[in-house]
Amino acid sequence: MAFVNSSPRFCGIRTFMRMPFQSTPEGADVAVVGVPFDSGTSYRPGTRFGPAALREASTILKPYCSVLDADINEMLKVVDCGDIDTIPGYMEESLDAIRDGLIPLFHSGATPVILGGDHSISLGSLRAAHAVHGPVALVHFDAHSDTISGYYGKPYNHGTPFYWALKEGLISPEHSTQIGIRGPLYSRDALSWPKSQGLRIVMGEELHRRGMEPIIAEVLKRVGDRPAFLSFDIDFLDATAAPGTGTPEVEGFTTYEALTMVRAICSQLNMTGMDLVEVLPDKDPSGITALAGASVAHAFMASLASRKMQHHTR
Amino acid sequence: MAFVNSSPRFCGIRTFMRMPFQSTPEGADVAVVGVPFDSGTSYRPGTRFGPAALREASTILKPYCSVLDADINEMLKVVDCGDIDTIPGYMEESLDAIRDGLIPLFHSGATPVILGGDHSISLGSLRAAHAVHGPVALVHFDAHSDTISGYYGKPYNHGTPFYWALKEGLISPEHSTQIGIRGPLYSRDALSWPKSQGLRIVMGEELHRRGMEPIIAEVLKRVGDRPAFLSFDIDFLDATAAPGTGTPEVEGFTTYEALTMVRAICSQLNMTGMDLVEVLPDKDPSGITALAGASVAHAFMASLASRKMQHHTR
Amino acid sequence: MAFVNSSPRFCGIRTFMRMPFQSTPEGADVAVVGVPFDSGTSYRPGTRFGPAALREASTILKPYCSVLDADINEMLKVVDCGDIDTIPGYMEESLDAIRDGLIPLFHSGATPVILGGDHSISLGSLRAAHAVHGPVALVHFDAHSDTISGYYGKPYNHGTPFYWALKEGLISPEHSTQIGIRGPLYSRDALSWPKSQGLRIVMGEELHRRGMEPIIAEVLKRVGDRPAFLSFDIDFLDATAAPGTGTPEVEGFTTYEALTMVRAICSQLNMTGMDLVEVLPDKDPSGITALAGASVAHAFMASLASRKMQHHTR
Amino acid sequence: MAFVNSSPRFCGIRTFMRMPFQSTPEGADVAVVGVPFDSGTSYRPGTRFGPAALREASTILKPYCSVLDADINEMLKVVDCGDIDTIPGYMEESLDAIRDGLIPLFHSGATPVILGGDHSISLGSLRAAHAVHGPVALVHFDAHSDTISGYYGKPYNHGTPFYWALKEGLISPEHSTQIGIRGPLYSRDALSWPKSQGLRIVMGEELHRRGMEPIIAEVLKRVGDRPAFLSFDIDFLDATAAPGTGTPEVEGFTTYEALTMVRAICSQLNMTGMDLVEVLPDKDPSGITALAGASVAHAFMASLASRKMQHHTR
Amino acid sequence: MAFVNSSPRFCGIRTFMRMPFQSTPEGADVAVVGVPFDSGTSYRPGTRFGPAALREASTILKPYCSVLDADINEMLKVVDCGDIDTIPGYMEESLDAIRDGLIPLFHSGATPVILGGDHSISLGSLRAAHAVHGPVALVHFDAHSDTISGYYGKPYNHGTPFYWALKEGLISPEHSTQIGIRGPLYSRDALSWPKSQGLRIVMGEELHRRGMEPIIAEVLKRVGDRPAFLSFDIDFLDATAAPGTGTPEVEGFTTYEALTMVRAICSQLNMTGMDLVEVLPDKDPSGITALAGASVAHAFMASLASRKMQHHTR
Amino acid sequence: MAFVNSSPRFCGIRTFMRMPFQSTPEGADVAVVGVPFDSGTSYRPGTRFGPAALREASTILKPYCSVLDADINEMLKVVDCGDIDTIPGYMEESLDAIRDGLIPLFHSGATPVILGGDHSISLGSLRAAHAVHGPVALVHFDAHSDTISGYYGKPYNHGTPFYWALKEGLISPEHSTQIGIRGPLYSRDALSWPKSQGLRIVMGEELHRRGMEPIIAEVLKRVGDRPAFLSFDIDFLDATAAPGTGTPEVEGFTTYEALTMVRAICSQLNMTGMDLVEVLPDKDPSGITALAGASVAHAFMASLASRKMQHHTR
Helix, strand or coil: CCCCCCCCCCCCCHHHCCCCCCCCCCCCCCCEEEEECCCCCCCCHHHHHHHHHHHHHHHHCCCCEECCCCEEHHHCEEEEECCCCCCCCCCHHHHHHHHHHHHHHHHHCCCEEEEECCCCCCHHHHHHHHHCCEEEEEEEEECCCCCCCCCEEHHHHHHCHHHHHHHHHHHHHHHHHEEEEEEEEECCCCCCCHCCCCEEEHHHHHHHHHHHHHHHHHHHHHHHHCCEEEEEEHEEEECCCCCCCCCCCCCCHHHHHHHHHHHHCCCEEEEEEEEEEECCHHHHHCCHHHHHHHHHHHHHHHHHHHHHHHHHCC | CCCCCCCCCCCCCHHHCCCCCCCCCCCEEEEEEEECCCCCCHHHHHHHHHHHHHHHHHHCCCCEEEHHHHEEHHHHCCCEEEEEECCEEEEEHHHHHHHHHHHHHHHCCEEEEECCCCCCCHHHHHHHHHHHHHHEEEECCCCCCCCCCEECCEEECCCCHHHHHCCCCCEEEHHCEEEEECCCCCCCCCCCHHHCCCCCEHHHHHHHCCCCCHHHHHHHHHHHHCCCEEEEEEECCCCCCCCCCCCCCCCCCCCHHHHHHHHHCCCEEEEEEEEECCCCHHCCCCCHHHHHHHHHHHHHHHHHHHHHHHHHHH | CCCCCCCCCCCCCHHHHHHEEEECCCCCEEEEEEECCCCCCCCCCCHHHHHHHHHHCCCCCCCCCCCCCCHHHHHCCCCEEECCCCEEEEHHHHHHHHHHHHHHHHHHCCEEEEEEECCHHHHHHHHHHHHHHHHHHEEEEECCCCCCCEECCCCCCCCCHHHHHCCCCCCHHHHHHHEEECCCCCCCCHHHHCCCCCEEEEEEEHHHHHHHHHHHHHCCCCCHCEEEEEEEEEEEECCCCCCCCCCCCCCEECCHHEEEEEHHHCCCCCCEEEEEEEECCCCCCCCHHHHHHHHHHHHHHHHHHHHHHHHHHC | CCCCCCCCCCCCCCCCHHCEEECCCCCEEEEEEEECCCCCCCCCHHHHHHHHHHHHHHHCCEEEEECCEEHHHHHHCEEEEEEECCCCCHHHHHHHHHHHHHHHHHHCEEEEEEEEEECCCCHHHHHHHHHHCCCEEEECCCCCCCCCCCCEECCCCCCCHHHHHCCCCCCHHHHCCEEECCCCCCCCCCCCCHCCCCCEEEEHHHHHCCCCHHHHHHHHHCCCCEEEEEEEEEHCCCCCCCCCCCCCCCCEHHHHHHHHEEEEECCEEEEEEEECCCCCCCCCCHHHHHHHHHHHHHHHHHHHHHHHHHHHCC | CCCCCCCCCCCCCCHHHHEEECCCCCCCCEEEEECCCCCCCCCCHHHHHHHHHHHHHHHCCCEEECCCEEEEHHHHCCEEEECCCCCCCHHHHHHHHHHHHHHHHHHCCCCCEEEEEEHHHHHHHHHHHHHCCCCEEEEEEECCCCCCCCCCCCCCCCCCHHHHHHHHEEEEEEHHHEEEEEECCCCCCCHHHHHHHHCEEEHHHHHHHHCHHHHHHHHHHCCCCCCEEEEEEEEHHCCCCCCCCCCCCCCCHHHHHHHHHHHHHHHEEEEEEHHHHHHHCCCCCCCHHHHHHHHHHHHHHHHHHHHHHHHHHH | CCCCCCCCCCCCCCCCCCCCCCCCCCCEEEEEECCCCCCCCCCCCHHHHHHHHHHHHHCCCCCCEEECCCEHHHHHEEEEEEECCCCCEEEHHHHHHHHHHHHHHHCCCEEEEEEEEECCHHHHHHHHHHHHHCCCCEEEEEECCCCCCCCCCCCCCCCHHHHHHHHHEEEEEHHCCCEEEECECCCCCHHHHHHHHEEEEEEEEHHHHHHHHHHHHHHHHHHCEEEEEEEEEEHHHCCCCCCCCCCCCCCCHHHHHHHHHHHHCCCCCCCEEEECCCHHHCCCCCEEEEEHHHHHHHHHEEEEEEEEHHHCCC
């Protein structure tokens, strides 16, 4: 029996899952890219260090997923393309930089795995996805709907990306779903507008009560075979599993629930990309939030590998 | 659509939920008051900083509760009355100061929301509640029964408040319930005396096994329409959700379970007040314990708002 | 009613559960011993401070277990025998020191409760158990199977103890079970060899899906009345409950699940000893991992007490 | 002898030094005001929580300074005016809000003590000071000159305030001094431009070599009786004394050196106000950085009290 | 050359400097004893865990002091006598317990090294020292004089021990010295009373300005050959060296200054005992405060060893 | 004036000072390489994460050193060569791997800057340096002499590298100096052997008393123009400046003293390489130890740049 490893996992320059660094996505099936931007944060900042923390945490992740029986390395070439430069304190210029930095990735044919950063970056992600794929079906795990039209007299921050995504037609509301929304709201009608647009909002209380299966089925049905995009805010997880985030929320979900749903959904859909946002290392003393975040990205890649296997074996 | 916010939630002097500071409860429906006292602590001290941590955590809590469909700001005037001064190292004088500081709040007609401090303060809370309302039905969430008669040759600390509350007739045992009691005990008969007084003790193991519904029903039935008081020790929660407490306990409960029960119970009862105790910021590096504690107080206020709505709409 | 305590639990030299220190196990039913060794760690080291952290956490554990209705102090004489000296950086010499240090404990008739240290120490534990009891039935809670044959060209580290235990005939595979294995693996066939030896591996996903009862029943049946050994890696627990460990794993289990299974299994079997490994205090800022670990040892002792009671009352 | 205290210092709503909260500075000699803004941060963000941390740390500061033999409470009425609202992610709008919020304070006759926030806020502070007092003599303690013209293609962040202050004529360079500048620079001529404008830059190495006395004398001479403004970046202190800041610097100064210089300088000058910036609580686990910052503000107030005493007794 | 060590220093039950545990001081020259009491704390509590932290930190201290050329193990038999039980929340009963627990140690002929706890315990220490030795000359390193007569209407806490020691005649003021007093005071005449009793107070500013030598000489001269007692509050050290304490103070002293003075003074005097107080582990994430505290105790023991050597070789 | 930066310093894959990653040192003047090995640690492990922490901290270091008036980027091509793989728990095999990994770097003509790892790696560093340069003059900053012959019956760990370096003739003792040695020792003659070999040991106490200048002069004189090697153990610094290390020592030195000495010495000598060891991120919550360590490497590179400038301008 061969020895499995010649290099301890704590060795080497930190790239995601110790994959090769490559400044462009040439030849890759999956391109990991960081967007270390947190000027859209309304409470505790610091997610600009999210990509570094996710890379650190990912070093212990190995390629084979036993739940999906899929080996990432066997089916996919994954590269780490580094980070997109943004400008702290300049929201709108940064959104442009994110969109402009991501469009070539979406065009390359590689599936982007985008590591935030706060949730404001998703507007950049979706503008880029839309530029290549047209309106996408959003699969959105979060404690917060992020569909407010503005804060403090200004349009863009991490509470508004999906308001603008809907307004700009970047996502197709009737095929899109938000899952896990919970916690105190500003008012009774805070969610009226996105619902009126056709967005399906699965409140946390509903998910707790009904369980995962019907929700998975509903998401698969809503999306169908359209191009889909996964946006995963780490605060979908309960505050116990994601203490390291800007606005943690109680009454949330376990990593078992999160990863089971991501695997069940993404391995059955036509995923164009994903972002994983709101990991805040300064409030994550043991690194479990970053580990959970890296595990979501791993589950997504394993889903891509599983789907490719399904197609190969058809 | 109007912008929802003109002041970022991290701005301003810290009061509970950013409510107005007012040294007396005049005109208020709910009076939040801190009792920063921890000389009754038998293991890790520091809950004297609990009120400050709960105020800090509460700044992100917004007024509307979607589970109860109740808006705190719409139905209630909430004020923060600051802290009651106590004397570190002088247990009995401090209990007097707590009682004397709380009686005017109970008399004012406002419902007190008392932020501890360790659990020894509940003897002061209940002495004040009793002075105004007579014996109350206790709804007590905790890992520990706190019905020991004394420690180290002395009567008062955070393991004894309910022994003395029973002895002094402050609570009505046949209408009172302790929920979530668990963990190693000093001896087989540690809980015999309180049970013999008529107190119902729902062990943690029973709650895990039977689920929330029957327990909620039993509590509602035991209390009926009597004046009730909620005492919530944060260590009712599992150590994962409440690492920041003096004697954390494993095998505990999630915030979803806790808040669901608090909302289900308190929105149906005649609540005269509550205390939230044992939040210890020094062991809470990510603030999730304080957030959970502030969320319990929020759920309690939302329950008051819901009950007021029910009465209005009858 | 007598006062329960004359010495606050934070007082005194730290021994496990404040039990007497005794350099040899004479006259004891249970001998707690630390093995502060972490040179077998492949990622984050520091479990050499595990025994000290477990002793600190254990000071709040009282003797009576209400779930099993068993009092440790009533049924058992427990002593703390201090630590076994090992040699950092010298793997093989340290394994010898562990075996040589433990054999007298196993011979003494006391049941050893061994506090690690990383999981590499279990090879020492099992070599000692085998020297006295012959092949044992392993009851192994863990996120990782630890049955790899070697790392980086060398045979021994914390990922290999059960490979060598199987190879050396220290455990009886057809009576042994691994429970909770999960997370990304090096390859599809990483677990083929141990399965081919007859080891039963209950994947985490299976335990989540089927629940505890059938697994408990299966373990009890596999072991029967053979001498058994409990090896509990703290990362069986979810990363939320065990952040303080070298390679935390998401999608894990609660302390309620862990302790329920340990009590249900160990109180029905002929346990020759146990080890509790991989508690890493540096990543455990609130001490909840050490508390969970100490609680596993407590549940094991309560199980011994319960079993002794069963035999007495037969 | 009377008891000195009736309220423990850990009690009460947190205001600076437990001074009264007052939304406007009416009747005050000193108006403390927070500017919780950090969108100008080029490395680690989080100073938006600086004002809260400084208030918390200040609760242990008592009114009498034995070095200056001056009692703050005796000579001055100090109030805490709360925080100025800014807009995360919108640099230029926030600078306007800061200036507009501060001008009324400068006009009121109270001396503003401004608590940051990152150093970008000083451009707002100086614009407000200038609106009332005209060009001021800057007394600037810092590791960094902050006279770069822009970053990442944009003009404003915490590395540029004094470039723009010079460009806009807000400070009078020939009467202004920067003290403690050190650490690696972008290039040999990074400081050429500000020096060419007449600014005196005392490098850290010079201060270490020559000691405090000649520098104090030089500053006093340069300022004379002009209106002066103190801008104190906490990273003037060595990283050991100010670990809690965004870009800590080694080879810095002790709190004894800092406070001695502040007291010696400010008690002899006509100070129009001060700001204390770059305290980052997330990297300040023991709170010593916030304590040092609050102590600088205390030393400044004691200097005002001392100067008022000098004038009274003339 | 022999190998110096057979047991790694991280192994074993934690006693001070790994010295033998012995419940009584029989046969010992030095008896280390913990007093885990913090109910006298006016700000941040938690020093009840000071003795445990000091023992942990002391495990790396070896016996030979090169500055004094003295070997502790060669000259002295040191034992660790464990902790004295106190009663949280009961100040006066605890002071009695401390005095009663210490008197036998002072009587035994061993020199007590007392590990606090907060500074209120020194009243107990001095009452015990006085019972055996009569009034002692106090050598007191601290940021605070602790000579206030009471707080919040009550006489005893950690700000009052030396008021009562003077009142009760436990110390001889004309032979006693306080060194390092600094920081804001309640009022101009806060130190008038102790000075009027004859106590010499060396303010921190004086020590910074004049240096160590004249102060050492003055202390030696004031004490002469009377029985002396060292009380060392860890906040004598600057907040950078002692972040882990209840009321840290800036503008303090280095460990080099502290240990140099302790060695220079104690090796020349007739020391009857010492206490080391106010180490607060919860604010000491890297353990440097506990290490500094343990090093003070080590310097004291090395001084005793040095003095014994001097006497032997006379 | 051009904008100085197009990429914020928190962006991008972490390499030392954001220098290019290059697996071999071709064309480089300086080759940074990590040795993440800590199995030689006798107390707190975890320095295997030192290289990652040093890279993270180094991202804020800019190229120009104003003290030496030298620009690293102008004079030198610096590359980051990643890490050398070692084998946890296998001391001797790892020393071989380190030597074998470093020899090509020394041969390449680039000056290696080696980032540890614990101090045991220096035996590997010196074996490699010796293989290329013959015996080197050691310039060694440390709190500990590390010249013990063995621990626990085994020859190699972080307390023994210079014993073996002397024994193997890797360093030339009469040209070598240890600076800053302090703290308790095992015995009076712990340093006799290295002194007898001709090594000059400057005790910490001597450096405090005499100041830096005579020591700098002595080192320069002892080395002359021989090939020299800098070994810098971060615990040369006081525990306040280097809390993040395995065995911190009090009574140490400031970063100003350390960097001043490194610059003064290394800019005048023929340096063949350096190592920077014992940075332990787990005990470095604010990152100041890693920053200090990275700054030592920066000062070393600036010294190389300065020396190259001197030669160019001759």
